Amino acid sequence: MLRRAFPGVYEGWLVVGASAFVVLLIASTFFYGFGTIFNEVVAEFGWSVAATSLAFSLRSEVGGIAAPFIGAFVDRTGPGRVLLVGIVVAAAGVLLMSFMQEIWQFYAAMLIIALGTSAAGGQVGLAAIATWFRARRATAMSFMTLGGGVGGLLVVVVAWLVEGFGWRWALRVLALAMVTLGMLAAANVRARPRGHPQPIDGVRARDWREGDDDRPIQDWGVPWRRVVRSHAFILLSVALVLNNFGTTAFVVHQIPYLERSLGMSKAAAGSTVALFTLTSIVGRLGFGFLADRYSKRLMMALSIALVVIGLPLLALATEFWQALIAILLIAPGFGGTIPVRPAILADYFGTKTFGTVNGVMSLVQTTGGAVGPWVVGYLVDRTGGYAGGWWISAVVVAVGIPAVLAAGPPRALIERYRSPPSPPFA
Secondary structure: OHHHHOOOOOHHHHHHHHHHHHHHHHHHHHHOHHHHHHHHHHHHHOOOHHHHHHHHHHHHHHHHHHHHHHHHHHHHHOHHHHHHHHHHHHHHHHHHHOOOOOHHHHHHHHHHHHHHHHHHOHHHHHHHHHHHOOOOHHHHHHHHHHHHHHHHHOHHHHHHHHHHHOHHHHHHHHHHHHHHHHHHHHOOOOOOOOOOOOOHHHOOOOOOOOOOOOHHHHOOEOOHHHHOOOHHHHHHHHHHHHHHHHHHHHHHHHHHHHHHHHOOOHHHHHHHHHHHHHHHHHHHHHHHHHHOOOOHHHHHHHHHHHHHHHHHHHHHOOOHHHHHHHHHHHHHHHHHHHHHHHHHHHHHHEOOOHHHHHHHHHHHHHHHHHHHHHHHHHHHHHHOOOHHHHHHHHHHHHOHHHHHHOOOOOHHHHHHHHOOOOOOOO
8 A cells, every 4th residue: 555655645645646547547548548449440330420429428428427326435435445346347348349349339338438437537536635635625636637637648559559459459458457557556545534643735734633633624515415406516517518518529539530631640640639638737737726726716717718719720720730729728728627626516515425516517517528529420420521510619618608707605505514513402
């Protein structure tokens, strides 16, 4: 266990590192990496772009449906066990996909992968991290999401595996790597236990003593049924659904777009994914750092605005350098919302029920992630190009900016559930 190997390091940062590594594996294989097999699957089986895109949409939507249940399990049993089960299920789905022959098998494998990645993805690590940090929460979450950014850099390796050994053997190698490496990392992820000898955030206050009870810091949370009816949650949900429409469509179609519209090779197109994820790291770290110091709502709105600017530029691009400018705008915007969203949820609704609340939000926002890739794929089939899909995506994402700005803190709920209860008969 890492905490035994590094006893002088605040354990919260060790949890961040282990969670980030699991996210790295998920991102490099299941999220970004599947774009490398998109055209191969279409060419081998003769499926339409829309039908193939639908499988990716199903992956997003089923993962979202599972997220609230995964969050509830995390709140009850802890993140470590949930991570281990999720890794095994996700790897099994990838292995099954490597043997598929029919489109229903493709969809079935995607459903299994969706369930597994929901249990092994970032929401579980975020639930653990939320209990270890308070003042540095957004920063810590941004470091965890670096796993997703670095995972995108490994798409070049995935593309090399696909070109060198075929997409079937590439998937088998990825499944093996996920099981062996992922389970080692997951063993180091846990929620902060009560009375932990290290102070919250890893910063020792003057009045902190080893073994102090930190329940006033940790054990508050708004019941999820109250959360989903709150004004703030509804507005944040609208903004994130619309944002996911555009960003997920871009992630799924980035490599096919560059190959089809700009005539790039798979290796060259795969390298732009690495550039995209590398640039998204700037957004993750930058907006996460700023969100601990300034308004989290404003930081999220600025992140979304970058995506809104980038998508029309992508629609207008006729040469690679033009598409590159668009990618360099979309990437930090995409990355910025990833750590800021859970930090807002923990601030607004507490950490006691964070797993469930974050899971419900994941379910809601994946609606946009499910629809976006299919809409863009449908337009490609109808028009033969991507421009229309990028324009529509830009308009949809833009509507979310005023929604997130209007999502102020639910002060009445915070005062009611964060304040210690009054003694009976007081």
